[in-house]
Amino acid sequence: MPKTTEPVLKREAELRAAFWDQVRSFPDGHKIKNCLQCGTCTGACPVSYTMDITPRETVALFRAGLLEEILHSRTIWICASCYSCTVRCPMGIRVTDTLYALKRLAMDKKIYPDKFPVYALSRAFVHNLYKYGRNFELGLGAAYFLKTNFMKAFGQAGFGIAMMSRGRLSLRPHTIKKIHEMRAIIDRANQLEGV
Amino acid sequence: MEFAYYPGCSLEYTAKPYDQSVREVFRALGIGLREIEDWNCCGATMYMSINKLVAFSVSARNLAIAQKMGCDVCAPCSSCYTILRKTNQYLKWDPHAKSHINEALKAANLSYDAQVNVRHPLDILVNDVGIDTIAAKARYRLDGLRVACYYGCQIVRPNADFDDPDDPQTMDKLLAALGAEIVPYPDKVRCCGGMLMTTYEEVAQNLNHNLLRCADENGAEVIATVCPLCQMNLEAYQPQINQRYDSHYQMPVVYFTQLIGLALGIEPAKLGMDSLLVKLSNPRLKEKKTAEVTA
Numbered sequence: 001m002p003k004t005t006e007p008v009l010k011r012e013a014e015l016r017a018a019f020w021d022q023v024r025s026f027p028d029g030h031k032i033k034n035c036l037q038c039g040t041c042t043g044a045c046p047v048s049y050t051m052d053i054t055p056r057e058t059v060a061l062f063r064a065g066l067l068e069e070i071l072h073s074r075t076i077w078i079c080a081s082c083y084s085c086t087v088r089c090p091m092g093i094r095v096t097d098t099l100y101a102l103k104r105l106a107m108d109k110k111i112y113p114d115k116f117p118v119y120a121l122s123r124a125f126v127h128n129l130y131k132y133g134r135n136f137e138l139g140l141g142a143a144y145f146l147k148t149n150f151m152k153a154f155g156q157a158g159f160g161i162a163m164m165s166r167g168r169l170s171l172r173p174h175t176i177k178k179i180h181e182m183r184a185i186i187d188r189a190n191q192l193e194g195v
Numbered sequence: 196m197e198f199a200y201y202p203g204c205s206l207e208y209t210a211k212p213y214d215q216s217v218r219e220v221f222r223a224l225g226i227g228l229r230e231i232e233d234w235n236c237c238g239a240t241m242y243m244s245i246n247k248l249v250a251f252s253v254s255a256r257n258l259a260i261a262q263k264m265g266c267d268v269c270a271p272c273s274s275c276y277t278i279l280r281k282t283n284q285y286l287k288w289d290p291h292a293k294s295h296i297n298e299a300l301k302a303a304n305l306s307y308d309a310q311v312n313v314r315h316p317l318d319i320l321v322n323d324v325g326i327d328t329i330a331a332k333a334r335y336r337l338d339g340l341r342v343a344c345y346y347g348c349q350i351v352r353p354n355a356d357f358d359d360p361d362d363p364q365t366m367d368k369l370l371a372a373l374g375a376e377i378v379p380y381p382d383k384v385r386c387c388g389g390m391l392m393t394t395y396e397e398v399a400q401n402l403n404h405n406l407l408r409c410a411d412e413n414g415a416e417v418i419a420t421v422c423p424l425c426q427m428n429l430e431a432y433q434p435q436i437n438q439r440y441d442s443h444y445q446m447p448v449v450y451f452t453q454l455i456g457l458a459l460g461i462e463p464a465k466l467g468m469d470s471l472l473v474k475l476s477n478p479r480l481k482e483k484k485t486a487e488v489t490a
Binding site: 022025026027046047050077078080081082083084086087094096100103104107118119121122123125126129133134135137141144158159162163166167168169170174176177178181182184185186187188189190192193 | 204205207208209210211233234235236238239240241242243244245246247248249252253256284285288289292295296298299300301302303304305347348349352353360361384385386388389390391393394395398402431432434435469470471472
């Protein structure tokens with residue numbers, strides 16, 4: 001084996017080990033090994049038409065030892081978690097949960113697709129939750145568009161005004177009373193993750 | 196009959212009409228709803244992408260408070276419903292995780308043993324109250340209102356136990372019993388895209404355009420939904436969708452509880468009918484004869 005591939009293989013092995021840790025942590029996670037490559041997941045998926053790697057191909061690439069390629073794809077961030085693939089898979093594979101495992105792996109290893117910063121929304125959301133205890137839609141949207149596509153925020157103005165005029169959009173976040181409890185839970189859970 | 200009520204973040208603002216109509220309908224039917232005190236966000240699909248243990252611990256705080264209240268949870272938002280149920284499933288499946296989550300909860304002097312059942316209002320209304328009872332209490336008939344019943348994803352998948360994941364029927368039967376004409380709606384469980392409307396709007400607009408077209412082609416004059424995200428995507432983004440696809444949809448998208456409320460004779464304003472962006476202009480309510488109504 002040429003020496004130059006060694007770091008690549010080492011990296012893949014690391015990712016693989018981390019992926020298995022994630023997969024083992026939800027019910028039936030190991031069933032991914034039973035994939036028939038039938039493509040039912042891709043057929044059932046309402047957004048597979050716009051993915052660069054389909055759900056079926058995701059499993060094939062994983063088997064081929066190309067996990068990093070999956071993490072660079074937009075696929076895992078396009079999934080809207082509608083669970084169609086999960087209820088239809090003839091082998092009982094929890095495809096949606098597997099994609100969540102891949103998202104967590106991507107977040108953890110900071111491997112993201114180019115020019116498709118959906119993960120930024122998750123980060124903004126988590127920040128909101130720690131700060132307020134509840135989601136703050138306007139703040140979330142603003143934080144996301146500032147990080148990604150500033151101009152797009154203006155395109156949302158019509159929507160915002162319509163919703164606000166009917167009392168369906170709040171200008172201020174609501175902080176829960178026991179926010180200190182919430183933060184204590186999050187801090188402790190963060191310490192315990194991986195223990 | 197009493198439930199610990201978990202409105203969830205959407206029902207505070209964007210889905211205010213859902214919150215109003217659930218509360219009104221439950222009150223009219225004599226089902227108690229006690230709001231979970233100082234509830235927090237369930238974590239939605241977002242937190243699950245970051246850290247699973249934190250995601251489940253955050254969600255479990257709500258269930259731990261409900262456990263102290265001693266009743267099952269009623270969660271109208273499909274996303275909250277799925278996340279809370281998933282938390283239960285996970286706690287029951289993995290004792291190691293259960294002890295970790297409880298250790299996290301201990302930081303707030305809480306504990307949770309995964310015994311609180313999480314229910315959707317549609318499930319409660321159909322299976323606990325009963326379609327016949329609701330129909331008997333209705334003062335009006337939704338006289339031939341042509342409704343497309345849209346269930347979306349997360350109340351029928353992946354672990355729902357009260358309806359079929361591919362061809363659910365509970366809402367169809369309930370609204371039909373109230374006099375609505377249920378149109379065929381082959382896309383009834385097809386995804387609206389959820390948060391994709393923020394992150395990848397071309398795709399979400401395509402999905403919602405398909406859903407609107409399917410309802411329109413089947414002759415629906417209103418879409419009934421069970422989820423705040425579905426309702427918002429289908430309703431609030433109609434102008435953008437019309438622009439992109441050169442279409443002219445003016446399809447009202449209501450919560451199923453709003454239609455039940457109208458049939459029960461609850462004032463439209465109390466059901467949040469005024470807060471809809473596309474008005475249901477002509478609900479065609481037909482008053483029933485007094486003899487037909489059970490008080």
